[in-house]
């Protein structure tokens with residue numbers, strides 16, 4: 208199969224859909240790999256790295272789309288790419304169709320086979336191609352939170368680890384899922400006192416089992432949240448209710464109970480955020496202040512660390528790319544139901560209920 212990897216052109220996206228190691232695997236299986244020149248540069252991969260493993264570099268995005276039977280990407284195609292997607296071409300990437308009717312219509316019109324990373328789902332219900340980005344965001348949440356606690360950028364002026372004779376900072380984590388656990392691990396590693404809240408006792412039991420004693424768990428309730436926001440320096444929003452907007456666990460009114468310079472990091476901003484005062488920000492201008500409380504609400508946190516994020520993403524996508532390339536999409540999706548759940552639009556037809564429901568028949 209001919210596999211094409213275009214350079215990402217969405218604003219602020221520096222990852223790439225395939226590493227040289229992935230290209231090496233595909234070439235070894237006898238496939239042809241076409242990469243757009245400089246596509247890997249921002250992730251630390253030079254054109255020569257791809258050439259050395261047998262990939263062919265193409266000068267333009269048009270050439271990559273024209274050549275490929277399967278396009279492997281990171282983000283959804285943007286408007287200028289819509290006309291490049293060909294009938295019967297496999298496009299394997301994050302699509303998030305429910306957030307864009309224009310994209311959905313364009314992919315229906317293209318006649319392509321659109322397989323979305325975010326709906327590939329194993330039999331236990333986990334989303335293996337989303338997990339690594341939550342891992343990155345969870346770990347970054349503490350790195351960013353620790354930085355924004357510094358006084359010159361309006362934080363409380365607290366060092367999370369403390370020093371001998373001075374107690375450590377206190378980190379409150381709302382949600383003990385993938386993001387929450389990774390955040391707890393990083394905060395604990397810095398020596399902070401960590402409180403983790405969740406409504407799922409299984410998750411709290413897990414955290415309690417695997418974390419050191421300075422990470423404590425409590426059931427998530429309005430009462431407990433109100434109690435802890437008064438004494439914690441850094442608060443991480445990491446809740447998820449699948450398919451729904453995140454609940455507002457901290458209201459605007461509650462900000463007045465916090466100490467000036469407390470830092471809120473709302474990782475759940477991409478689901479609407481779990482603080483009432485959350486609004487999406489960018490890496491260029493990541494924070495804003497309300498009632499002296501610093502808000503960090505970057506919607507694509509992994510984008511700031513493309514080297515790590517590209518490796519983390521391609522570690523999990525490569526086995527599926529190989530299945531698609533070796534078997535073809537029909538055989539691969541029927542043999543591997545987890546991959547089959549990634550099919551969203553097939554040759555002009557929406558094949559997943561969530562998209563049909565989102566647009567409420569408007570696409571018919």
Ligand SMILES: NC(=O)c1ccc[n+]([C@@H]2O[C@H](COP(=O)([O-])OP(=O)(O)OC[C@H]3O[C@@H](n4cnc5c(N)ncnc54)[C@H](O)[C@@H]3O)[C@@H](O)[C@H]2O)c1
Pocket residue numbers: 338340341342344381382383384385386387404405406407410427445446447448453454456473474475476477478505506507508509
């Ligand atoms: N901003 C970014 O760059 C970025 C990157 C990756 C993920 N995310 C987002 O981070 C969020 C968390 O992702 P995840 O992978 O950890 O999800 P997850 O499903 O693994 O964990 C979510 C947790 O929230 C808990 N929860 C639900 N309601 C709660 C409540 N009222 N109080 C406390 N806990 C509650 C659930 O029980 C679950 O344990 C999602 O919205 C995800 O989209 C954002």
